[in-house]
Every structure is written in C-alpha cells, then in structure tokens.
Amino acid sequence: MGMIVYEAAIIGAIVCMAYLVYRRRCCRHPLFTDYPILGMLPQVVMNLWRAHDYSTEVLKLRGGTAEFTGPWFTNMNCLVTSNPINVHHIMSKCFHNYVKGPVFREIFQAFGHGIFTSDSHAWKYNRDLFHSLFHQQTFHHFLQNTIHNMVHNKLLPLLTHLHQQAKVVDLQDVFNRFTFDNICSIVLGYDPQCLSVDFPQVQIEKAFNQAEESIFYRHTVPKFVWKLQKWLQIGQEKKMTEACKTLDQFIHACIASKREEIRKYNGKGDVHVDLLTALMREEEAHDDTFLRDAVFNLFVAGRDTITSALTWFFWLVATNPSVEAKILEEIKQQFGGEEEGNKLGHIGIKEAKKLVYLHGAICEALRLYPPIPFESKQAIKADMLPSGHRVHASTKIFLFLYAMGRFEETWGKDCLEFKPERWISEKGGLVYVPSYKFIAFNAGPRTCLGKDLSFFQMKIVAVAILRNYRVQVVEGYVATPSPSIVLLMKDGLKVRITEREKLI
Template sequence: MDLHFSSTLLILCIFIPIIFVILAKFKSISKNPSTSNSTKFPKSYPIFGSYFTIMKNGERFVQWTSEIVTSTPNLTFALRPGFGLLVIITANAANVQHILKSHFDNYIKGDIITNTLRDFLGDGIANVDGDNWKFQRQLSSHEFNTKSLRKFVEHVVGHELSKRLIPVLRNAADNKSVVNFQDILQRFSFDNICNIMFGYDPAYLSPSLSQEKFAVAFEQAVKLSSERFNSLSPYSWKIKRALNIGSEKQLKIAINQVRKFAKEIIRKKKQGKAYSIEPVDLLSRFLSSRHSDEDCVADIVINFILAGRDTTSAALTWFFWLIYNHPEVEIEILREIREISEATTYDEAKDMVYTHASLCESMRLYPPVPMDSKEAVNDDVLPDGTTVKKGTRVIYHPYAMGRVEKVWGADWAEFRPTRWLQREVEGGKWSFVSRDPFTYPVFQAGPRICLGREMAFLQMKRVVACVLRQFRVVPEGGEQPVYISDMGAKMKGGFPVRIEERETD
C-alpha cells in the first residue's frame, strides 16, 4: 500500500470517530432551544473548545467576533479555539496601546504565526521579532524616507495609471461591459508594488487581463498559507507537509515558484541587469547597501510585496462601492479633485483633505487588515484588567474598533467622512482631524506602524482623482457585498461594475 495513503488513512481512523461524536453533540445542542445560550458568547466543550462554533461562522469570523467583542463592557473577551488554546480578542484602545507600544517587547509574533508562515515569508520583516526585526526595520525605514524613492513611486503610479488602468477602464466603458473592479485594482496594485520593490514590471494589468505566472503563484501561496490557520490543529497541515500531499503539495509548488522568480531578479540586479529606468527600486537599494544574501533579500522583498499587494486594492474596492451609495460624498470629492491639478506628488495629494477623510472613513468600516495577533512572552495584565498568561495569543480587532459606539457615536454604521474633518473658519476650508492610532490601528501602531502608509495614501488618492475625473464606477446589481478575509480583506466573488464615461462640465 502507498505510504502516503496508509499514513492518511491512519490519521482519519484516529480523528474521524472523535469528530463525529463531538459533531453529534454539537448538533443536538444547537437544535435544542432549551440548552441554547441566549448570549453571543460561544459555548466551549472539552478538547474541541469552541472549534465547531468557529467553523460554523467560518466566512464571517471577522463579523462574528466583532459582534461579540463590541457587546462586552470592556471590549474584550476570551475565545477557546480548542486543544487547550486560549485567545484573547480586544477592541479596547487602551489595550491596543499597551500591546503595540508601552509593552511592545512582551507581545511578539510568536511561534504559531511565524511557523505557519515561515515557508512563504521566511525570516522577512512581517514574520520575525527581536533583533532580526529591528535590523530590517531600521534598514527599510531609511530607504522608505528617501526623496528619490518618493519620486520613483510617483513615476511608477503615474505610468500605471495612464498606460494601464485608464485604458482598461475606457475600453470597458466603450464596450459597455461588466468588469471585476476588485480584480483590476488588485492587478494595478501588484504591478505597482513589483515595480517599487523589484524594479520589475509584470504587466499584470493588461487590456486582456490575462494571467501572469508570478502573480498567480503569489496568490496561490497567500491563499494556501492562510488556510493553514483554519486547520483543526497545526499537526494536520504539518502532517500533510511532511507527506507532501494535498494543499501542502500545492503550497510547496507555489512557494518554490515565487522564490525562484525572486532570486532570478536578485541575481540579475547583482549583475547590473536592472529592470527599472533608474536604480531606485527598493531591491536595488538593499543590494547597494551591501545586503546581498539572496535568501535574506528575497524574504524582505516577498514580505513587502505581500504588505502592498492587497491592502490598497482592498481599501479602494470598498471605497468605490461606498461612494456610489453615497452620491453626496462623491460630489464633494469631485469638487475637490477639480480644484487641484493631478495629485501627482505627495504635496499635491496632501491638498485632497476631503478625499483623505473619505478613504479613512472607508477603512474604518472595511479595514484592509481586519485583525492582527500577538503572543505574550510573559504573564501580564491589560489596562482593562484582563489577565494574560505567558504564551497566550492576543488579537486586536480593527474591524470591531471601527464599530465602537463610545468612540464613533451612535451613527457609527454610517459612512460619514466629515467625522474626520472640521472647518478652519466659518465657511472656510476643511482641515483633517487625525485619530489616535491606537483607536484607529488600520496601519498598525507603535514601533511596527506601517512604513508604506504615506505611499499607500498617495497611490489611493491618485487612483481616486484619475478615475473619478473621467468615469463613474457603477456596481452591477444591488446586493450588499460580503466582506471576507484571509491575509487581507476582500469582497466575496469580486466587485462587478459597469464603467461609464463622466460628462464634462
């Protein structure tokens, strides 16, 4: 008998009877109203904890946990996912500041996260702690703050807009066709981040919207890596990886393709065969600073591609859906962008105050990264009195934090950009009122705050200005989109729209 088959059969023989017993118990309880819990807190059972309730709320895990945590007095609750694990979930800003800043050294990525993602992210900045993280952060922070990189970003975004995004949208408008705007924005962001990181243009956003090998492999690696977190226990995916079967076999193939491609570009950069017009992409900068170990540099680059690939596209997807459903906001944005030139530079983008507020409001309701977690190094007590034992995972919940009535008011469910604005003088211009980053941790906060925040806002504002000047983005159908998340937030099934030419004044 084949070794892979026999090993898999052995695992099934051990676990299936146990699972069926627990499932039967779970179903009998859920069908009996007299034993159902009237509160929102999930029941916990021996061994499996609340695992089956978690699975029942699989696709809406973010919304489900948000409903629970925002219903608690201190905006914090404990969840038992099974097998003795305990997870603390919080939407309390004081707790978030405690975790991300004042007790930063006590809350790390931890083994569960780093081991689950190491095959894909290696020892890159998003997947490490301690001295390794500090070194990469210092190196990256210096490069992100150079004027030459900013000019390069402005050039890359401008080229991608004028040569790719606008022609694709105009073609859709001319043909009166329905297009998946989420997919288009993801392709746009992928091209941008690859150019900025590698100086390499994958041309993923092309008129044919065809597949591109590196982009497809990267998407597959993200999808399958995130699926590891949904396993019954870490041992299930580790066993499949050891046996090289199923999703783990597919993941290995995808990761090998991503890393092979990254290393090929690194070698060409070392040989002076740069893809970019000027050697100002981040890869060239890392190599010129004498950090030439291929595995190390590949880790850094892959981590930054992941960080920039879906975040801006996710934010823009929900933004365009929201402004279509709030035409009064679209009118104000149009008025603002017609008063400026093209928002081509960081300074010009700063003048788009109302647009900036609209983007922040959109990300309050639909954050690109809805949840993030840390692991406690030592025993601790959070500001709200919650006890945290060593090794416990603590999840802070930006999606839920954007729905806290005490913070945002009774109208928290409304899309209202003016909650971020105030008039400088009576009848004067708007000025932006920023929020405490621990109340609004959409870009994280503290020492790990997002390095690409300003770059992301420049890209998003330029897309908004360029698209809305020429087109109306009209959702196809009237259904409420479904917010889902793996390593980032998306609309389930995409964002089908029609593109209409905007009448000029």
C-alpha cells in the same frame, strides 16, 4: 479483565471532568460556548464564511475582550480583543512584552524572516533599513513617476476599453492587477504586464493569492492538522508548497538578474532606484535569503493592502452619491476643470495632501474595512490588560482590527455609517485620531512605514478614476468580506464603467 476496563473508564471520566473544570476556571471570559473536547472551534467553523462580522457581533456582546479555547490539547487557546485601550497597552506601552513569536513565524513561514515576522534586533534592523530607503528623495521621485505612468498609460486606457465594451467587470481584479504591476515596478524595476485588456493569467500573481489563502487556513484548524497535511502534501498545504515554490523561483530569478544588471553597468548609465537595486547597493552586503524575504514582505505590503483599500473605497463611494459629489467638487477646486485638466498629470505628494475630504473618505473606508482585519501577538511575560483580563506568559493574543471600527463606544452611534466628515475639523483640517484607535496602519513602533506613500497612491488612483469615469455597482450585488488574512471582497466588485461628464 472487565473490572480493569471499568476502572480505566472511571479514571478516564475523572480526568476528563478535572480537565473540563480546569478549562472552565481558566476561561472566565469565554468568547463562544466551550464544548467538551472540541472547545469553541465548532462555532468558528460554522461561521467561517462570515468570520469577521460574526467575531465582531460576539465581541460586542463580550465587552470587546474575551477568551477563546480550542479543542483539547491543541494549543489553540488565545485572548481576543478589540478594545482600543488594550491595543494601546499591547502595541505601545508594553511593546517589548508582546512579540510576533515563533508560532506566528511558523504559520507565516512564506514571509521568511522579513519585517512582518521578525522581532527584536532583526525587526529593528529591517525597519531602520526600509525607513532609510523610503525617505530618500530619489525614491520619492521614482515612486511618483511609476504610479503616474501606471495610472495614465495603463489603468485609464483599460477603463476606457471597458467602457466601450459596456461589460460588467470585476473592479477588484482590475485593482489587483494594477497593484501587482505597480509593486513589481517599484520593488523589482520590472513590469509583468498583468494589467492589460486581455486580462492574462499570471502564475506568480496567482501564487501570492494561494499562499495567503493557505495562511488563513492555518489559523482555523489545529496545528497538528495542517502539519499532517504538509507532511502528506495534501489539501491546502500542497497548494501552499506549490505556491511558495513558484514565488521563490520568481523572486530568486529576479535577484540573479538584478545582480547581473548591476555588475554589467557597474555604476554607469541610468541610476536605478527600485527597492531591490537599492538594497543590493547598501554598504552591508545582503545574501539572497535576506533579499528574498525583503521582496516578499514588500510585495504583500504594497499589493494586497492597496487592492483591498481601493476596492472598498470605490464600493463605498459608488453607493454613497453625496460623498462622491463632494470628492468631485474638491478635485475641481484644487485642480480646476477641463481647461486646467493637465494639472492632474502632475500631482505630487504635496499636492495630494491638499485633498482633505478625499483623505477623510479614504480613512473612513479603512476604518470600516481595514486591509489587515486581525493582528496576532504573543506575551513574553505575564501581564494584566487595562480591561482587567489576565495574560499569562506565552499567551497568544488576537487584535480584531475589523471589529474596532464598529464599536459605538469608540466611534459613536453612527459607527456603521460611511461618513468622511468625522475626519474633518470645523476649520477644514484633518482630525487627529490616535493609531491605537484607527489601526489600519498598525500602531506604536510597528506603525506602517509606507503610510504616507499608501495615501498618495490611493489618492492618485481615486482622482484619476473619479474625474474621468463613473463606477456603477451592478444591481443586486452584495459586498461580502472574504475570510482571509487580507480583507478582500469574496466575489470581487462587479461594476459597469461609464465615462463621466467633464468637470467644468
């Protein structure tokens, strides 16, 4: 009996050594130290609290591309890159070889089969559909009116109240509520009144936050761990289930209500141009599952990303007074001072495009703090990246967008500076930067359809707030990126709101 155990131990040791040698041979460009059994996961877990910055530091040391190996037999191995040439290859040149894939859809199951998770024909159908809806003139008018109403009738009065109270406020929470009400109005034609002076708790808004937190968690542990938690309904997976149940009940109730509204009016009365109504009025009938997934994906696209962009933008502007002064001067030049202030209530998409310096400042904020900090793909066939890294069939690839804005080779030695001037030419126009280099709105065929509309929304909010109020970050506050699939501030943005002297 003792001899059998001894022989088994020797065989086990030989197998482990062989597997270790195999892993070392396969992983020729390691991202982190590859420990026996546990792989590189320990370093990820230990630095999870600063995941984005830590990954950036390591990628800089590895030349922008490296391999990650997870614990043995967990299928967490992947290739990680922040090299713009690799990104261009994956997102554009060889677009059809790199897909979201089944692993991505499993992790992002809350998104259903919407535009963000689908591939091939399903993705193209979704994209063509939304492209058609977004470019309708009636939708543009509806969007502009909705945003102006939200800003002037809800956001500015709330900021005035906060100024009068002279209290410290979490500006990120304000933007989160603003974008939630805004996207509900645009997609559903319904205002949940989340943005009000009493800061009410809205269950559906909390459910979206929880779902995103749980999705990030699934990226950080082996699949069998979160699968087991899901089966046992414990930990993050229990929270995910509860959040998805809340979301589904809310969205399906909105769909049922909208169907009844359309049936009741049957083309009579006011023309409804919210996106859910537009989807239901398409010639090709969409079932409730398709509509549910479409609504969920539109919510994520138009809520959290805008919240993230506005939060980091205002923090950067508040901590860079010279940039703030230049933005204010541009607003004055384009729209006049106090005696012409009524012009600010009528800024359309064309007028917003005249704000070149503001556009550059927003781009700079998005470069340093992209709302979606990483993107994942899966190879269909074996390939070779321009950096010389071999990609095997089914290889998972993570594109670290957060790190891309912090590489000297791409942006120069001042890459960590907030410098809107880098986006403006000598003639005063905008400098073109290819999407695979500035990837805040994705790149290639999957470039964000709502890019121009997002810039418009952010400019309207920026102009309205900066012209009327001064945002002062509380002393000693340190902005820290949250470990999440959306780049929000970990502890919110603590500020004081004071009225600004009128522009003259």
